[in-house]
């Protein structure tokens with residue numbers, strides 16, 4: 001009989017926005033020695049674990065999003081766990097001037113930017129008929145405009161003259177038209193195209209541009225908002241080829257591959273890290289509508 005994936009094959013993770021108490025390196029701990037990474041949305045969830053893993057490979061980081069207190073707390077945890085520098089900077093990816101100021105501060109304090117991770121995003125379940133025009137626009141502005149704004153600012157202020165690597169965090173929502181996700185699916189599909197356009201235009205400056213598309217990742221806001229824990233208890237993960245949700249460290253390892261010289265000849269690529277989920281999982285609008293309306297009632 002087939003054996004499920006062994007637990008020992010999975011990297012360590014914790015479900016909260018804390019750093020890990022133990023970590024086993026897969027790559028050389030010096031892989032990113034003395035590099036600097038700028039990570040949008042690096043104060044929570046997948047972005048925080050990406051910051052931790054890059055720092056555990058010798059990198060200093062900037063974590064940038066809207067809530068200064070949350071960022072400061074995360075930066076303290078990251079520095080305590082890794083011994084590397086982490087600068088918490090307030091930005092709204094919809095406002096290019098806030099990104100410009102943060103990039104200037106980064107260059108003043110840390111002297112360089114080798115890696116940009118476009119991870120900031122906003123999402124919620126909502127059927128198209130209930131989605132206001134402003135709600136659709138808001139998600140497009142955070143996910144798509146935010147990725148373009150940050151890429152353009154970091155490229156023009158540093159990467160164009162020094163080279164480097166950009167990794168965009170996407171999703172598989174648009175591949176099969178996921179129900180109740182027209183806003184986020186459309187935004188991430190635009191980002192997947194942007195990855196290819198910018199890889200073509202910026203390759204000659206020594207800038208690689210790639211995308212990671214995660215599946216359902218436990219211990220994250222995205223997972224909670226899209227009904228992940230509920231899916232877990234109702235056995236929905238049995239329809240995923242690897243029979244489980246992913247963890248944040250697994251996403252960070254994929255980002256480490258794309259951001260580092262481990263992938264030196266890879267650009268314009270989309271790496272799907274979802275346990276095979278999008279190929280086989282249900283896309284059941286009635287079930288999603290049921291979940292959405294019970295959440296709406298609970299939040300009233």
Ligand code: HXC
Nearest residue numbers: 121122123124126132133134135138171215216221222226
């Ligand atoms: C319907 C909603 C809504 C909801 C907000 N809106 N929440 N509509 N259902 N649950 C509407 C509002 O009514 C408003 O429209 C418009 O969206 C803007 O809302 P604001 O609250 O003013 O926007 P803002 O303060 O900018 O906040 C953005 C946000 C928020 C996206 C709405 O949820 C946020 O800040 N999210 C960041 C964290 C996050 O979402 N993490 C999960 C990422 S996971 P009106 O018309 O009333 O003005 C992810 C997973 C992908 O991306 C795939 C997983 C498998």
Ligand code: NAP
Nearest residue numbers: 041044045046065066067092093120121217220221222223
């Ligand atoms: P999360 O913790 O909510 O991460 C989103 C981050 O973006 C937050 O730190 C948030 O911080 C920041 N952010 C939101 N709006 C911003 C804005 N306008 N300007 C600057 N920063 C902003 O959720 P997550 O689940 O870890 O998601 C991380 C990434 O993975 C997202 O790109 C998401 O689409 C992708 N993803 C997640 C899953 C999953 O299962 N979790 C699956 C597929 C893809 P503030 O609110 O403090 O600003």
